[in-house]
Amino acid sequence: MAAQKVAGVLGATGSVGQRFILLLADHPDFELRVLGASPRSAGKKYVDAANWKQTDLMPKSAENIIVSDCSSANFKDCDIVFSGLDAEYAGPIEKEFVEAGIAVISNAKNYRREEDVPLVVPIVNPEHLDIIQQKLDTAKQAGKQRPGFIVCISNCSTAGLVAPLKPLVDTFGPIDTLTTTTLQAISGAGFSPGVPGIDVLDNIIPYIGGEEDKMEWETKKILGSLSADKSHVELLSPEELKVSAQCNRVAVSDGHTECIALKFKNRPAPSVEQVKQCLRDYVCDAYKMKCHSAPEQTIHVLEQSDRPQPRLDRNRDRGYGVSVGRVREDPVLDFKMVVLSHNTIIGAAGSGVLIAEILLAKGMI
Numbered sequence: 001m002a003a004q005k006v007a008g009v010l011g012a013t014g015s016v017g018q019r020f021i022l023l024l025a026d027h028p029d030f031e032l033r034v035l036g037a038s039p040r041s042a043g044k045k046y047v048d049a050a051n052w053k054q055t056d057l058m059p060k061s062a063e064n065i066i067v068s069d070c071s072s073a074n075f076k077d078c079d080i081v082f083s084g085l086d087a088e089y090a091g092p093i094e095k096e097f098v099e100a101g102i103a104v105i106s107n108a109k110n111y112r113r114e115e116d117v118p119l120v121v122p123i124v125n126p127e128h129l130d131i132i133q134q135k136l137d138t139a140k141q142a143g144k145q146r147p148g149f150i151v152c153i154s155n156c157s158t159a160g161l162v163a164p165l166k167p168l169v170d171t172f173g174p175i176d177t178l179t180t181t182t183l184q185a186i187s188g189a190g191f192s193p194g195v196p197g198i199d200v201l202d203n204i205i206p207y208i209g210g211e212e213d214k215m216e217w218e219t220k221k222i223l224g225s226l227s228a229d230k231s232h233v234e235l236l237s238p239e240e241l242k243v244s245a246q247c248n249r250v251a252v253s254d255g256h257t258e259c260i261a262l263k264f265k266n267r268p269a270p271s272v273e274q275v276k277q278c279l280r281d282y283v284c285d286a287y288k289m290k291c292h293s294a295p296e297q298t299i300h301v302l303e304q305s306d307r308p309q310p311r312l313d314r315n316r317d318r319g320y321g322v323s324v325g326r327v328r329e330d331p332v333l334d335f336k337m338v339v340l341s342h343n344t345i346i347g348a349a350g351s352g353v354l355i356a357e358i359l360l361a362k363g364m365i
């Protein structure tokens with residue numbers, strides 16, 4: 001077995017950071033050695049710094065790690081750094097890491113729209129990581145040191161949305177119009193401070209700041225194609241794809257549900273049975289590459305009329321699989337369906353870990 005790569009986590013005490021700790025404990029490819037968080041946590045043992053909220057116990061291996069401040073010098077021995085930093089602080093910290101030659105996989109929104117930064121949902125568009133290979137090749141040819149780089153993970157609701165779209169577009173051609181109404185879990189709002197119980201209990205909050213714009217924009221980058229020179233992604237134009245999102249916060253702990261409807265450009269549209277079969281048959285590249293965390297079944301098509309449900313279905317394929325149910329014809333567009341994805345696994349930390357496994361398999365770290 002190859003030696004494990006050394007890994008660090010920024011924002012290790014937060015909602016996404018805690019999920020990274022769980023997913024990286026006992027990982028065959030990565031040894032988690034360095035944890036970073038705010039100055040409030042730095043200097044404390046992880047067990048004292050983190051307000052642990054996961055239903056799995058904190059891994060013993062993390063308990064006694066002393067939390068560092070988020071300066072790249074503390075992470076200089078890391079082959080890869082995963083970031084679950086609060087977006088308010090992620091920008092300059094992640095930039096400093098990249099300038100120090102470190103490979104960063106970020107959950108924060110700050111660099112997702114940069115032209116030369118891949119925005120990757122690993123079960124959907126791992127080929128966009130070729131942008132990184134191109135950067136590494138260019139540096140090598142110029143006789144430069146291996147550069148640092150950043151890969152961004154998408155917004156969590158966007159990750160669930162694009163998962164079923166990918167095989168549908170590959171099989172039936174482009175989508176013309178897409179609408180989604182989300183029901184998003186409270187863990188998506190993070191832990192500092194998080195959504196107060198009094199706001200969300202017995203309630204639905206029909207607003208999540210910035211979320212709708214992110215979903216509408218990021219979908220067009222993730223479903224876009226790599227440029228011929230592999231330096232950037234060509235975004236889908238508004239004429240190529242119209243997307244409309246409405247986002248709501250609901251009193252669910254983990255798992256974002258989305259009610260989506262879509263219309264294909266090509267006529268005649270496929271049948272409901274063809275759509276379901278296409279989703280069932282989809283095998284993501286990461287699974288074909290035998291990546292450790294890749295879901296065996298990328299998309300679970302559920303036939304029961306009252307599924308998917310967050311509590312019952314969010315952990316399919318350890319949270320790396322996406323569930324789709326209630327696939328049916330839509331009298332306005334072509335089809336509608338309900339999509340469920342685990343927001344801190346395939347929507348955040350799990351995607352980060354799977355991206356790192358793909359980078360490792362392709363020799364980029």
Ligand SMILES: NC(=O)C1=CN([C@@H]2O[C@H](COP(=O)(O)OP(=O)(O)OC[C@H]3O[C@@H](n4cnc5c(N)ncnc54)[C@H](OP(=O)(O)O)[C@@H]3O)[C@@H](O)[C@H]2O)C=CC1
Pocket residue numbers: 010011012013014015016017036037038039040041042070083084085086087088089090107108109154155156187188189190191192193343344347348
């Ligand atoms: N939760 C989710 O489902 C998803 C979240 N994201 C994104 O991931 C990122 C993390 O989100 P989430 O885990 O929910 O947020 P949390 O609020 O739960 O965690 C934020 C983390 O950032 C750290 N932090 C805060 N201020 C600073 C600072 N000044 N310097 C260094 N570290 C700091 C916190 O440390 P401390 O505990 O010491 O304050 C904590 O570890 C965000 O950018 C978010 O938008 C993306 C997709 C999904």
Ligand SMILES: N[C@@H](CC(=O)OP(=O)(O)O)C(=O)O
Pocket residue numbers: 087107108109154155156157184185187188189208211214343
């Ligand atoms: N906004 C998402 C989580 C999140 O932080 O997304 P982003 O990384 O795109 O800001 C939610 O509330 O569920």
